[in-house]
Amino acid sequence: MDEKDAGPLPPPAAAARRFSISKVWIIPVVAAAIALGLAFQRIAQEGPTVTITFKSVSGVEPGKTQVRYKDVVIGLVTAVHFSPDFRTVEVSAKIAKEAEGLMTEGASFWIVRPRVTLSEVSGLGTLLSGNYIGFERGRPDRVMRHFTGLESGRVVDRDAPGRRFTVHAHDAQHIDVGLPVYYQGIQVGQVTSFELAADGHAVDVKIFVDAPYDAQVRASTRFWNASGIDVSVNASGVSLRTESLLSLFVGGIAFGNASANAGEPPAPEGAGFALYRDRETAMKQPDPNERRFVLYFNEALDGVEPGSPVKFLGIRAGEVTQVGMAFDPRTHRMRGRLEITFWPERLIERLPTAQVQDALALDRSAKLRNAFLEDMVMRHGLRARLRVASLVTGQSYVAFEYLDHPPAVRVDWKSEPLELPVAPGVLPAFEEKLSALLDKFDALPLQEIAGDMRALIGDARTTLRGLDVLTADIDRTAVPKFAATMEDARAALNAAERMLDGASATLVGPDAPGQRELRSALQEVTRAARSLRTLSDSIERHPESLVRGRAADSSP
Amino acid sequence: MSNFSRAAAAECPRCGASLHSRKSKAVERTAALLIAAAICYVPANVLPVLVTTTLGGSEPDTILGGVALLYESGSWVLALVVLVASVMIPIGKIAVLVYLVFVAKRTVATDQRQCTRLFRMVEFIGRWSMLDVFVDAFVVALVQLGPLMSVRPGPGVPFFAATAVLTMFAASAFDPRLMWDRLRPGLDHG
Numbered sequence: 001m002d003e004k005d006a007g008p009l010p011p012p013a014a015a016a017r018r019f020s021i022s023k024v025w026i027i028p029v030v031a032a033a034i035a036l037g038l039a040f041q042r043i044a045q046e047g048p049t050v051t052i053t054f055k056s057v058s059g060v061e062p063g064k065t066q067v068r069y070k071d072v073v074i075g076l077v078t079a080v081h082f083s084p085d086f087r088t089v090e091v092s093a094k095i096a097k098e099a100e101g102l103m104t105e106g107a108s109f110w111i112v113r114p115r116v117t118l119s120e121v122s123g124l125g126t127l128l129s130g131n132y133i134g135f136e137r138g139r140p141d142r143v144m145r146h147f148t149g150l151e152s153g154r155v156v157d158r159d160a161p162g163r164r165f166t167v168h169a170h171d172a173q174h175i176d177v178g179l180p181v182y183y184q185g186i187q188v189g190q191v192t193s194f195e196l197a198a199d200g201h202a203v204d205v206k207i208f209v210d211a212p213y214d215a216q217v218r219a220s221t222r223f224w225n226a227s228g229i230d231v232s233v234n235a236s237g238v239s240l241r242t243e244s245l246l247s248l249f250v251g252g253i254a255f256g257n258a259s260a261n262a263g264e265p266p267a268p269e270g271a272g273f274a275l276y277r278d279r280e281t282a283m284k285q286p287d288p289n290e291r292r293f294v295l296y297f298n299e300a301l302d303g304v305e306p307g308s309p310v311k312f313l314g315i316r317a318g319e320v321t322q323v324g325m326a327f328d329p330r331t332h333r334m335r336g337r338l339e340i341t342f343w344p345e346r347l348i349e350r351l352p353t354a355q356v357q358d359a360l361a362l363d364r365s366a367k368l369r370n371a372f373l374e375d376m377v378m379r380h381g382l383r384a385r386l387r388v389a390s391l392v393t394g395q396s397y398v399a400f401e402y403l404d405h406p407p408a409v410r411v412d413w414k415s416e417p418l419e420l421p422v423a424p425g426v427l428p429a430f431e432e433k434l435s436a437l438l439d440k441f442d443a444l445p446l447q448e449i450a451g452d453m454r455a456l457i458g459d460a461r462t463t464l465r466g467l468d469v470l471t472a473d474i475d476r477t478a479v480p481k482f483a484a485t486m487e488d489a490r491a492a493l494n495a496a497e498r499m500l501d502g503a504s505a506t507l508v509g510p511d512a513p514g515q516r517e518l519r520s521a522l523q524e525v526t527r528a529a530r531s532l533r534t535l536s537d538s539i540e541r542h543p544e545s546l547v548r549g550r551a552a553d554s555s556p
Numbered sequence: 557m558s559n560f561s562r563a564a565a566a567e568c569p570r571c572g573a574s575l576h577s578r579k580s581k582a583v584e585r586t587a588a589l590l591i592a593a594a595i596c597y598v599p600a601n602v603l604p605v606l607v608t609t610t611l612g613g614s615e616p617d618t619i620l621g622g623v624a625l626l627y628e629s630g631s632w633v634l635a636l637v638v639l640v641a642s643v644m645i646p647i648g649k650i651a652v653l654v655y656l657v658f659v660a661k662r663t664v665a666t667d668q669r670q671c672t673r674l675f676r677m678v679e680f681i682g683r684w685s686m687l688d689v690f691v692d693a694f695v696v697a698l699v700q701l702g703p704l705m706s707v708r709p710g711p712g713v714p715f716f717a718a719t720a721v722l723t724m725f726a727a728s729a730f731d732p733r734l735m736w737d738r739l740r741p742g743l744d745h746g
Contacts, residue, residue, distance in 0.1 A: 024585040024729075028592035031718070035595050038603075038711075064615075 047095040049078065052109045052133070054149040057089045059131030060111060067093050067109070069135040074099035077133065091149070093133065103145065106138025110150040150193070161211035162189065165267065167223050167253060169194075169275040172203045174225060174251040181207050182226055182254040188213035191253065205275065207253060218257060218264040223273045224282035226254035256283065290318070290341045292417040295384050295398065296326060297336040298424065303396035304386065310340045312400045315350060318342040320398060339417065340398060370413060381406030383423035449522050456529070457497045464490055582731035583660050589726035590653050596718040597646060604710035605692055608699075616710055619643065619688060641687040642716070649685065649723045652678050653730065660734035668735050675732045682724040689717045 059065070060080055067075035075095035083090050095103060112134045133149075169175060172194055181189035189209035197204045209217055253275065257264075267273075276282035301323055310318035322339035348359045362368050376382040381403040389395045401423075409421040467486060503518075539546060566575040579585075604616030617625070619642045626635035652674055658664045659671050692709050699707040 022581045022584045022588065024581070024588040027722070028588050028595060031592035031595040031722075035599050035715075038599055 045097045047075070047097040047100050048103055048145060049092055049094050050075075050103055050145050050147060052091045052093065052147045052149045053083065053088045054091060054111065055088055055151065057091060057111065059113065060091060060133070061130065064130060065132055067095065067133045067135055068112075069099065069102065069137070074102070074135065075133075091133070101140070102135070102137055103143065104138050104140050105142040105144050107144070107147060108136045108138065108150050109147055110134050160208070162209050163211075163214040163217070163266075163269045164192070164206060164208050165217060166270065166272045167205045167207055167275045168197065168272060169203045169205050169225070172205075175203065175205055175253075180252040181209060182252050183209075183213050183216055183256070186213070187252075188216075204272075205253070215266045216257065217255065217267045217271070217273075219267050219271070220264060221255050221257050221267065221273065222276060222282035223253055223255045224276040224279050226252040226279070254279065258283065290343050292321075293340050293342060294417045294419050295338045295340060295422050296419065297338065297386065297422055299336070299386065301336040301338065301386070301396075303388065303394045304338065304398070308395065309389070309397040310342065310400070311397055312347060314399075315347065317344075317346050317400075338398065373418075374411075374413060377409070377411060377421060383421055385423040444519060446519070446522075449526065452526075453500055453522075454497075457493075457500065460493060461497075464493060578733055578737075579729065579731035582729055582734055583657055585729040586653060586726045587657050589722050589729060590650055590657070593646075593719050593722035593726060594650055596715045596722060597650070598715075600712050600715035600719050601643075603712035603715065605688060605712040605716060606695065607708045607710050608705070609708070610705045618710075618712060619716070638688070641685070645681060645685050646716075646719050646723065649678050649682065649727070653723065653726050656730060656732075656735065660730070660737075662738045666735075668739065671735050672732050675727070675730065678723075679727045682720070682727055685720045685723070686717065689713060689720070 054060075057080055060077055062077050062079050065077040066073045067077070073096075075093045077091055077093045079092040081090055081092075082088075110133070112132050175191060175194050177191055177193055179191040180187045181191065189207055192206045192208045194203055194205040196202075255273075256279070304320055304323055306320055306322060308320040309316050310320060312318075318341045320338055320340050322337075324337045324339075326335050326337040327333075328335060344359075344363045348356060348363065351359055362372055382400055383403050383406060384398055384400050386396050387399045389397045403423055406421075406423070411421060412419065464486075468490075566577075567573065568575055601619055604618050604621075606617045606622070608615050608617065619638070623635050623639050623643070626632070626638060655664070656671055656675055659666050659668075692713050696707050696709050699705060
């Protein structure tokens with residue numbers, strides 16, 4: 001290259017000039033190489049540009065707003081413009097090369113804004129940095145470049161172990177993204193999103209349940225709203241329940257399993273469930289194969305309402321679903337009508353293990369089941385009757401019991417729902433007796449009884465006075481000695497009156513001994529007096545009966 | 557005298573080093589360095605020279621972006637200073653040297669006196685063209701407020717520095733006497 005090194009023979013000038021390239025050209029070549037290298041690197045690192053459609057883009061600025069995944073910046077918003085119809089906003093974002101693989105179908109974008117709720121404070125960083133676009137991975141199969149932004153962000157990492165379920169709620173009251181999900185009082189997940197169901201009549205709440213608790217969600221698992229305090233008054237008394245102190249303020253969704261379905265396999269991902277109003281409602285939801293029966297009562301249905309328990313031999317086995325009336329077209333009589341549901345599983349689960357299989361077989365076959373029921377009713381005297389569960393709340397329940405000497409009944413075994421025979425309630429008689437007893441204890445009219453006694457004695461005195469006159473007559477006419485005897489008798493009666501006065505004072509006095517005995521004695525006296533009165537009335541009406549005896553057809 | 561083969565033949569009678577009546581391969585070297593400088597000037601302007609990190613995030617700034625920002629914020633004097641020092645001077649230097657190279661290669665007819673004056677100016681101004689790099693160094697050293705705010709030099713800085721250095725080298729590699737050689741037709745080697 002350099003002429004000096006060309007050898008002893010200097011080459012021709014023209015040739016030398018043609019091939020002489022100075023070493024200095026290395027510099028631009030290196031510069032070009034570096035520049036081109038950088039350019040290639042840039043191009044190679046150039047990620048895809050994706051478009052995300054949002055309804056509104058508060059706080060999104062081109063060149064500033066970042067796209068973040070797991071809080072790592074994976075892209076930058078390059079442009080914000082309207083969609084052709086001006087209904088939505090399209091955000092273009094340049095995504096880093098390394099995140100190119102994330103831009104697949106199902107990936108989600110949402111705008112992260114600061115959020116302060118009672119249960120959590122999130123996105124505080126955005127107060128200083130401005131809103132950013134959150135990102136969550138989709139399925140890694142189909143590459144996409146156009147996405148629709150979510151209105152509310154995902155709160156759960158797609159990689160988090162656990163499963164997603166949908167809960168169908170009546171409304172979104174108390175429901176919010178991030179709302180905790182409880183199982184046995186432990187927070188095991190949260191609400192990830194909620195939206196109006198396709199039919200517009202319900203709200204689909206998407207929840208995420210963390211592993212390993214997700215295995216507790218089974219096909220028959222019940223979900224209920226655990227908002228605030230759950231106070232319920234029923235036949236079992238007052239119950240007060242809350243999932244946790246946090247749920248007291250922010251609410252939550254809880255789920256639980258009935259002990260019967262402990263062996264069930266976990267529900268599949270995305271399974272749907274109903275959201276019940278409260279735990280009570282959720283847990284007593286009819287079992288899949290509930291039986292419906294109808295009962296007609298001739299007595300008042302006091303204290304029975306939908307939800308009142310139905311017990312079989314004292315074990316909870318169902319509930320009243322409807323309280324109404326029915327009209328008997330033949331007798332023109334209105335009767336109370338109760339519709340009840342009966343849950344055979346609740347009873348079967350209480351059987352000894354050895355009998356469970358038999359019972360299940362029985363439960364499955366309609367024929368066997370009906371035969372069994374018929375036997376229970378016709379041969380063993382199974383009857384429904386109303387019973388008071390709580391004297392305090394006045395709640396009643398329907399009890400199925402065996403009667404010792406059941407009156408014969410006719411049951412139409414074909415009717416649907418089946419009408420079961422009832423027994424004249426324990427309830428009214430019991431209540432009557434009770435109230436009578438209470439009345440007696442409450443206002444035993446001892447004072448009046450004493451007064452009555454005094455009046456009685458006064459009557460006696462009048463009678464005696466009459467007798468006096470009679471005696472005077474007799475005295476005058478026939479038996480003068482008798483007067484003295486009558487005088488004695490009067491004295492004796494006066495003495496008796498004094499004694500009774502004293503006795504009544506003793507009875508009324510607070511420390512009266514043997515008061516109860518005396519009370520019953522006095523009742524006996526009252527009764528005797530009443531009988532006497534009846535007898536005297538009878539004699540007054542039929543004086544001949546004294547002579548002839550009572551006539552067969554006459555009644556007092 | 558400017559003949560390369562003749563120049564190679566001249567030696568120092570004392571130390572034997574080869575003597576040149578003109579700077580050796582001046583036009584070639586200048587041209588090579590100018591091309592390198594021009595190449596480096598592209599990333600110097602495209603890549604950010606300052607990356608400002610605040611609480612919210614980091615924001616890169618290029619030279620022209622900084623000029624625009626200064627102008628928009630009202631300090632048009634500062635914008636002008638930066639524009640002149642960081643954009644116009646490097647481009648002007650490269651343009652002037654390219655022109656002089658063509659003059660030296662006798663492809664362009666011109667006034668040699670003016671060209672020499674132009675060359676002296678380029679040589680003089682060269683040492684001031686590192687303004688941006690100095691500003692960067694200052695800012696980066698000063699603005700280090702921990703997590704609140706920090707400033708880092710961007711990848712454009714070494715390219716900008718390379719542009720300045722390469723144009724200075726190009727100016728020093730150039731031999732202004734070459735421009736005058738054409739006035740002596742006997743030395744013309746076409």
